[in-house]
Amino acid sequence: MKIDNDIKALRDNVISHRRWLHRHPQTGFNEVMSRDYIVEFLRSLGFDEVSILAETGVKAVLYGKGAGSTLAFRADMDALAIDEQTGLEFASEHKGFMHACGHDGHMAILLGFAQWLSQNKSHLKHNIVLLFQPSEETVGGAERMIEEGALDNPKVDCIFGYHIMPEIPQGKIGLKEGSLMAATCEFSIGIKGISAHGALPHRGVDAILAAAHFITQMQSILTRRIDPYKKALISIGKINAGYARNIIASQADMEGTIRTFEEDTLIAIKKYINELLKGMEISHEIKSEFHEWVYYPPVVNDPVLTEKLRTVIPEDIVHPADPMMIAEDFSYFQQKIPGVFIFLGSRNEELGYTNPLHSDRFQFDEDILLTGIQLYKEILQCM
Numbered sequence: 001m002k003i004d005n006d007i008k009a010l011r012d013n014v015i016s017h018r019r020w021l022h023r024h025p026q027t028g029f030n031e032v033m034s035r036d037y038i039v040e041f042l043r044s045l046g047f048d049e050v051s052i053l054a055e056t057g058v059k060a061v062l063y064g065k066g067a068g069s070t071l072a073f074r075a076d077m078d079a080l081a082i083d084e085q086t087g088l089e090f091a092s093e094h095k096g097f098m099h100a101c102g103h104d105g106h107m108a109i110l111l112g113f114a115q116w117l118s119q120n121k122s123h124l125k126h127n128i129v130l131l132f133q134p135s136e137e138t139v140g141g142a143e144r145m146i147e148e149g150a151l152d153n154p155k156v157d158c159i160f161g162y163h164i165m166p167e168i169p170q171g172k173i174g175l176k177e178g179s180l181m182a183a184t185c186e187f188s189i190g191i192k193g194i195s196a197h198g199a200l201p202h203r204g205v206d207a208i209l210a211a212a213h214f215i216t217q218m219q220s221i222l223t224r225r226i227d228p229y230k231k232a233l234i235s236i237g238k239i240n241a242g243y244a245r246n247i248i249a250s251q252a253d254m255e256g257t258i259r260t261f262e263e264d265t266l267i268a269i270k271k272y273i274n275e276l277l278k279g280m281e282i283s284h285e286i287k288s289e290f291h292e293w294v295y296y297p298p299v300v301n302d303p304v305l306t307e308k309l310r311t312v313i314p315e316d317i318v319h320p321a322d323p324m325m326i327a328e329d330f331s332y333f334q335q336k337i338p339g340v341f342i343f344l345g346s347r348n349e350e351l352g353y354t355n356p357l358h359s360d361r362f363q364f365d366e367d368i369l370l371t372g373i374q375l376y377k378e379i380l381q382c383m
Helices: 011-023 032-044 103-119 142-147 207-225 263-283 303-310 330-336 367-382
Strands: 049-053 057-062 070-076 127-133 158-169 173-175 178-181 183-192 232-241 251-260 287-296 299-301 318-320 339-347
Touching: 011 032, 011 103, 011 367, 032 049, 032 057, 032 103, 032 127, 057 103, 057 142, 070 103, 070 330, 070 367, 103 127, 103 158, 103 367, 127 142, 142 330, 158 173, 158 330, 158 367, 173 303, 183 207, 183 263, 207 232, 207 251, 207 263, 232 263, 251 263, 263 287, 299 303, 299 330, 299 339, 303 339, 303 367, 330 339, 339 367
Parallel strands: 070 127, 070 158, 158 339, 173 318
Antiparallel strands: 049 057, 057 127, 173 339, 178 299, 183 251, 183 287, 232 251
């Protein structure tokens, strides 16, 4: 995508933003340093309104002259509990925490766009709302931002957001109408048995054995209870059980995730999991508990808006985006208003930027930040 001179002029500031934010990663609802940095910069630009939502989130508003519609642009803010191994001169200064999912880049793009908007305020024909959202990686911050007025006063008509994506080549834009990212249910399961001596297992109820049978049988939900044309998965990523090698475990605790593109399929899977647990309470004489910790709806891009974006993105840089099983709480905004979530390609094999999201070595070429700002400018001008 051709970068206009007025966007190129933002480069030094945008990179400075990104590097400061990268050095100061904080996890969900703890992003105080990023929040204060963002608020100070936005107020220096003369935005009409700058307010704090959801503790560490930020909403900024610029009113256009005689505006008939309001466009929102969103960036997530939180980092991950990962010990950075990039070796960057601006690496994380907070040991054990890192921006390993590109959120520092997302914020830098929105701050650069904010500067461009302030420089062109007199020409704005729309109201603009910028949303810096906390806690995408954990319990989700979008729903709370919405509850506290992110999409009201002014009433937002549509919303756009990015994710830097190392699976897509640098210079390409991943775009797809309809289902793009999966719904997710993050859950925990507790299985309670009765402890006994390892040499007298018949005197107890083995929680580990029950958990092992549950994990195996759980996969049959996908192969025998769900329509094979429905994309879905269930993964157990954590299990903790037992006290000693010669004691029958009285407790087994598991954590996992369900992913699918259709909410009715997700509801069905949760129903079947609970039915399976009830059956095991009879067959294994255990007690069980299922708890849903996090739910995100699927990311579904509005087809009309997506088609409009195709008119401003050169055809040769559009990268067909396949639906992905990763999840994003940008979807909560899309449940309220039309929206498009866009993948910003960052894979650059020549520079060695090929590590996946959430890698302790994840990195990207900062030139893509200008591409992000340029596309937001194009979106604004085509609406």
